[in-house]
Each structure stands twice: as structure tokens, then as C-alpha cells.
Amino acid sequence: MPNMQPYANPMYFMVLVIMLLPLMIALARGVRLKVYETIVSAAFIFLMFTGAKWQEGIALIAYCIWQVVIVLVYQRERQQHNRTGAFYAAVILAIAPLAIVKLTPVFSYHPSLLGFLGISYLTFKSVQVVMELRDGTIKAIRVWPFLRFLLFMPTISSGPIDRYRRFEKDYENVPDHNDYVDMVASGIHYMFLGFLYKFILGYFFGTVLLPQVAQAAMSQKMAMGGTGISWALVGYMYCYSMYLFFDFAGYSLFAVSISYLMGIRTPQNFNKPFLAGNIKDFWNRWHMSLSFWFRDFVFMRVTFYIMKHRLIKKRVHISQVAYLINFLIMGFWHGVTWYYIVYGLFHACAIIINDMWLRKKKKSHLPSNRWTKALAIGITFNVVCLSFLIFSGFLDTLWFH
Amino acid sequence: MDTQTVVLNILEDLTGEDLTGHLDTELFDSALLDSMDTVQLVLELEEQLDVQIPVSEFNRDDWKTPQQIIDQVEKLK
Numbered sequence: 285m286p287n288m289q290p291y292a293n294p295m296y297f298m299v300l301v302i303m304l305l306p307l308m309i310a311l312a313r314g315v316r317l318k319v320y321e322t323i324v325s326a327a328f329i330f331l332m333f334t335g336a337k338w339q340e341g342i343a344l345i346a347y348c349i350w351q352v353v354i355v356l357v358y359q360r361e362r363q364q365h366n367r368t369g370a371f372y373a374a375v376i377l378a379i380a381p382l383a384i385v386k387l388t389p390v391f392s393y394h395p396s397l398l399g400f401l402g403i404s405y406l407t408f409k410s411v412q413v414v415m416e417l418r419d420g421t422i423k424a425i426r427v428w429p430f431l432r433f434l435l436f437m438p439t440i441s442s443g444p445i446d447r448y449r450r451f452e453k454d455y456e457n458v459p460d461h462n463d464y465v466d467m468v469a470s471g472i473h474y475m476f477l478g479f480l481y482k483f484i485l486g487y488f489f490g491t492v493l494l495p496q497v498a499q500a501a502m503s504q505k506m507a508m509g510g511t512g513i514s515w516a517l518v519g520y521m522y523c524y525s526m527y528l529f530f531d532f533a534g535y536s537l538f539a540v541s542i543s544y545l546m547g548i549r550t551p552q553n554f555n556k557p558f559l560a561g562n563i564k565d566f567w568n569r570w571h572m573s574l575s576f577w578f579r580d581f582v583f584m585r586v587t588f589y590i591m592k593h594r595l596i597k598k599r600v601h602i603s604q605v606a607y608l609i610n611f612l613i614m615g616f617w618h619g620v621t622w623y624y625i626v627y628g629l630f631h632a633c634a635i636i637i638n639d640m641w642l643r644k645k646k647k648s649h650l651p652s653n654r655w656t657k658a659l660a661i662g663i664t665f666n667v668v669c670l671s672f673l674i675f676s677g678f679l680d681t682l683w684f685h
Numbered sequence: 686m687d688t689q690t691v692v693l694n695i696l697e698d699l700t701g702e703d704l705t706g707h708l709d710t711e712l713f714d715s716a717l718l719d720s721m722d723t724v725q726l727v728l729e730l731e732e733q734l735d736v737q738i739p740v741s742e743f744n745r746d747d748w749k750t751p752q753q754i755i756d757q758v759e760k761l762k
Contacts, residue, residue: 580741584743588724
């Protein structure tokens with residue numbers, strides 16, 4: 285049985301586009317071939333988990349059953365009693381499989397049997413559905429629409445993270461002919477931009493350059509009084525940052541591209557992040573579907589809760605606490621290692637300092653021109669690259685291994 | 686007080702600008718409102734107009750101008 289990892293090589297794209305052709309021809313004529321789409325999607329998901337990965341496939345099925353049960357049971361509870369405790373229980377149970385998978389490596393050498401490629405991203409979707417059921421913005425949800433949202437094939441492995449109501453609207457409405465033609469044109473454009481990003485630039489920075497800079501940095505392990513801080517390490521920082529961006533932005537473009545071909549406007553993940561003028565702006569441009577999810581379902585909920593119950597008086601302190609909680613959770617979500625958690629704390633501190641600066645700037649009349657803007661972009665870029673050096677885990681290797 | 690006056694008063698408190706006559710200003714794109722302001726706006730609307738606005742209802746596409754906020758609140762009343 286062949287195994288095909290999403291967007292891994294040109295073969296994958298060829299087979300996928302050929303299989304999507306009947307769907308695309310029908311969409312151009314105003315019809316969505318739902319059954320055909322389901323079969324093709326299921327086949328491609330199946331091929332992700334063949335061979336040595338069969339256990340992950342079983343884990344995926346078990347995970348889906350688990351989430352469906354939570355959503356259905358919670359939905360009933362919501363309609364009948366709407367108790368706060370039940371809501372928290374549903375959220376905790378929805379996160380539980382991911383939490384177990386992330387915590388297992390801390391206690392054991394073997395990865396958890398519950399894990400599979402994409403579990404992190406699927407969890408965002410199911411937690412979101414539970415929260416919207418609580419809020420009443422999703423009134424009722426049936427098993428089938430929930431599953432097709434959860435398992436939407438182009439984005440199953442690493443996002444972008446869509447929203448249920450947005451997705452459902454796209455799925456139920458076929459774009460009109462001209463819109464769809466435009467979508468296909470954009471889809472093809474994104475695909476080729478993705479090839480450039482992931483297979484050329486990402487490959488160059490990540491596979492060609494990075495191992496060399498890594499070796500150079502490792503050879504100066506004892507530099508600067510044993511801290512290992514060297515020019516090679518600075519080189520590693522920039523090289524890794526470029527690799528991270530082009531690799532992930534390239535992947536995201538593929539996922540958006542294939543979604544567009546399927547007539548679904550999956551949200552974009554990146555908007556020129558390295559041109560951000562401050563850290564706040566950066567999070568509006570980097571891994572957007574994740575940061576907006578955190579903004580809407582963590583940051584805003586936390587601030588709402590604190591303000592409503594008047595737990596903290598000063599508005600500034602509320603936002604600082606909310607930022608810390610927000611970015612700490614994001615750090616833990618990446619994985620339970622010191623460097624992911626420090627990465628989260630680093631960004632929380634950066635955005636808190638950024639906020640202080642913005643308040644100061646509002647009060648005093650500081651110059652604002654193209655030089656100050658260029659300086660702001662330069663500072664932001666370097667702060668972000670430093671955070672990615674932490675994120676890369678290279679310091680862990682450099683210092684502790 | 687009618688919805689429009691209340692909404693505009695709250696927005697003036699939050700943004701420091703009187704938006705009467707500028708009902709189609711893009712509040713998020715022009716950086717007049719951020720997430721914190723949004724939460725405060727939702728709380729103030731709930732208190733002063735006795736409506737229930739879930740935070741997740743606050744989809745930035747449907748609530749991005751003063752006029753849209755007024756319309757949405759009217760709908761929820």
C-alpha cells in the first residue's frame with residue numbers, strides 16, 4: 285500500500301489535482317459533487333496513514349469518535365441546562381487527547397499512542413465548536429457537517445485553522461461561475477508561489493544552508509565564556525527564521541490553494557510578517573489563523589471574564605495578564621519543552637513592552653517618518669528572529685547536549 | 686437614549702473620537718479599536734442596552750463600523 289504525505293512532492297500534487305478535476309469541472313458549472321469530494325478526501329486522508337503509520341490512523345478514528353461524542357452530548361446539555369460546569373468539562377475533555385499527547389514525551393521515551401499528524405490543529409476546531417455552542421452562535425450541529433469541517437482534507441495536517449460557520453457557508457454555497465474561475469486562478473498562483481517558498485527557498489535555507497551554520501555554531505560552543513554566543517549562532521538565527529517562514533508559508537499556500545480549487549476560501553496564514561512595524565502588528569501577520577484563534581477564544585475570553593467579574597481593576601494590568609496567559613498557552617501548545625515555553629513568555633513580554641511603548645507614543649509627540657518606520661521594522665524583525673532562535677530548540681542542543 | 690447615541694458615546698470613550706457623522710469608519714483597520722477595547726465595548730453594550738453579545742459573535746467582519754455595530758445591536762435587542 286503506497287503512503288502519501290500531504291504536499292510532500294510533485295507526485296502528490298499531480299495525483300491530487302487529477303483527482304480533483306471532476307469536482308472542479310462540476311463547480312465551474314455550479315454544482316458541488318459532495319459524495320465524490322468525500323470519497324476523494326477520505327482516500328487522501330487514508331493514504332496519509334498507510335504502512336508504518338497505521339497506528340496513527342486508528343488514533344485519528346478514535347479521536348474523531350471522541351470529539352463527536354463530546355460535541356453531541358454538550359449540545360444536548362447546552363439546549364437543556366446550559367450549565368457553566370458542563371461547558372468547562374466539555375472544553376477540558378476536548379483538549380484532553382492533545383494534552384496527553386503533548387505531556388507523554390515529558391514522562392516517557394515512547395510517544396503517546398493517541399497521537400497522529402494533525403491532532404494539534406483538529407483540537408482547535410473542536411474546541412472552537414464547543415465554545416460557539418456555549419455562546420449560542422452555533423445553535424445546532426450535526427455529525428456529518430462537524431466531521432467534514434474537522435477533517436477538511438487540504439488543511440488536516442497543519443491548518444490554516446478555519447472557523448465552522450465560515451467553512452459551512454462556503455461548503456453549502458457554490459461560488460458563481462466567474463468567482464470560481466477567479467478562485468482557480470488564485471489557487472494556481474498560490475500553488476506556484478508555494479513551490480517557490482517551500483521547495484526552493486525553504487529547501488535552500490533549511491536543507492542546504494542550515495546544517496552548515498549549525499555545525500559552525502556548534503564548533504564555537506565555548507565562545508563568549510561558555511555561552512556559545514558567536515557570529516555563527518547569529519547566522520543560525522537568521523537562517524532558521526528564513527527557513528521557518530518559507531517552509532510554513534509555503535505549506536500554508538498549498539493548503540489554501542487546494543481549498544480554493546475545491547471552492548472553499550480557507551483563510552490565509554501569512555501577510556508579509558517580516559514587514560511588521562511592531563510585535564502586535566507581527567501577530568496580525570504571522571500564522572494568522574492561529575493568532576486570531578488565540579485572540580478570539582483565549583485573549584478576548586480571558587479579558588471578558590476578568591472585566592466582567594472585576595478581578596483586576598486597571599485595564600493595563602488586565603491586558604498584561606491576558607497576554608501572559610494567551611502566549612503561555614500558545615507555548616505549551618507547541619510542546620512541553622523549556623524552549624517553547626520560554627518562546628511564549630518572550631512574546632508575552634515583547635507585546636507587553638510594545639503596549640507600554642504605544643501608550644507612551646500616544647502621549648508624547650515623537651517624530652514619525654519613513655526612517656522611524658524603517659527602524660521599527662528593523663527592531664521588530666530582529667526581536668522576532670531572536671524568538672525563533674529560542675523556538676528552534678537549537679539553544680537546547682548547544683547548551684545541554 | 687436610543688441605540689445610536691449609546692453606541693457613539695461608548696465609542697467616544699474608547700477611541701477618544703466623536704464618530705457622529707463618521708458612521709462608516711473602519712474601526713479595526715484604522716486601529717481605533719483593539720481587542721481590549723472590543724471586550725470593553727461588548728461589556729458596556731450589555732450593561733447599558735441590556736443585550737447579550739457573546740464574545741464569539743463579535744466577528745470583526747460584521748461589527749467593523751459604528752453603523753454595523755448599531756445595526757447588530759438593534760438585531761439582538
